[in-house]
Amino acid sequence: MLSLAAAAMAGRIALLGLEKNAMKRAGEGRDPVAVLFLVGFVGGILILPFAFREPVGSWSFAPVAALSGLVYFTGITLYVKALSDGEVSLVSPVYSFNVFFLLLLSVLLLGESLSAWKIAGMVLMVWGSSFLNRSAGWKASVAALCRDRACRTMIAASLLMAVGRIIDAKVVGLLAENPPTLAYAMVQTAFMAGYAFAVLAWKKGAKEGARLPFELLRERPWSSLGAVACNVYAYVLLLFALRGMEVSVAEPLSMLGTLISVVLARVMFGEAIRDRLMGATVMVGGAWLMFL
Numbered sequence: 001m002l003s004l005a006a007a008a009m010a011g012r013i014a015l016l017g018l019e020k021n022a023m024k025r026a027g028e029g030r031d032p033v034a035v036l037f038l039v040g041f042v043g044g045i046l047i048l049p050f051a052f053r054e055p056v057g058s059w060s061f062a063p064v065a066a067l068s069g070l071v072y073f074t075g076i077t078l079y080v081k082a083l084s085d086g087e088v089s090l091v092s093p094v095y096s097f098n099v100f101f102l103l104l105l106s107v108l109l110l111g112e113s114l115s116a117w118k119i120a121g122m123v124l125m126v127w128g129s130s131f132l133n134r135s136a137g138w139k140a141s142v143a144a145l146c147r148d149r150a151c152r153t154m155i156a157a158s159l160l161m162a163v164g165r166i167i168d169a170k171v172v173g174l175l176a177e178n179p180p181t182l183a184y185a186m187v188q189t190a191f192m193a194g195y196a197f198a199v200l201a202w203k204k205g206a207k208e209g210a211r212l213p214f215e216l217l218r219e220r221p222w223s224s225l226g227a228v229a230c231n232v233y234a235y236v237l238l239l240f241a242l243r244g245m246e247v248s249v250a251e252p253l254s255m256l257g258t259l260i261s262v263v264l265a266r267v268m269f270g271e272a273i274r275d276r277l278m279g280a281t282v283m284v285g286g287a288w289l290m291f292l
Contacts, residue, residue, distance in 0.1 A: 017260020
């Protein structure tokens with residue numbers, strides 16, 4: 001079980017490194033809810049051929065999938081917005097704060113204690129973030145980061161994703177030894193698509209709301225499909241990883257994908273990454289310390 005979890009996590013890290021840059025290219029100048037609809041609708045289609053290869057004894061997880069789908073719908077919409085508006089090498093490391101929020105929620109909701117290692121990890125994450133938007137001194141740098149609109153959006157997204165991870169871990173844990181991982185993911189993506197269509201129909205009308213996502217898919221097919229595939233399959237691999245490792249281990253490991261994202265931002269968009277790569281590395285190190 002551990003070897004399966006490790007293989008799933010390795011695949012997840014690689015996909016996450018690719019996904020943020022593809023998501024930026026797909027979502028630039030577009031309604032992030034339209035992108036989210038593709039994540040739910042096309043993502044569900046990508047999962048469908050595999051979903052029922054696992055036995056599904058009960059569909060009792062469906063209401064929880066609806067709840068987690070709502071959390072992820074909101075979180076991923078903000079995530080796409082942040083990547084579209086900001087530089088990948090700047091906002092991608094900020095997403096690492098989801099580990100910080102995950103720990104904080106564990107302390108507040110699950111009664112976990114704060115150790116010296118956890119406090120040290122928090123300090124490292126804040127210090128590492130100061131490299132992302134350099135100003136005179138680390139305090140001014142952190143303040144400048146917080147004033148950046150895209151960074152604030154990504155911080156909100158990372159909080160919601162932490163909430164979603166706690167729900168996922170509970171579902172996988174409660175569904176016994178062989179949880180219907182892919183069926184849960186498929187139902188969740190279906191709810192996400194439904195929420196996205198409802199918002200698009202409310203904003204644009206049903207006809208126009210239905211047209212926007214497929215217009216995006218037609219005009220930017222490779223980046224759209226690549227972003228959706230990386231996002232959905234990275235999530236599915238997380239669910240498989242959670243069968244053999246705790247969420248408190250899985251999330252820090254997932255942050256390694258941030259380093260790949262920062263390097264690819266240089267290759268794909270010509271972003272200046274020297275200080276940001278250092279900051280991302282420090283933040284990933286802080287994430288590890290928080291779960292020692």
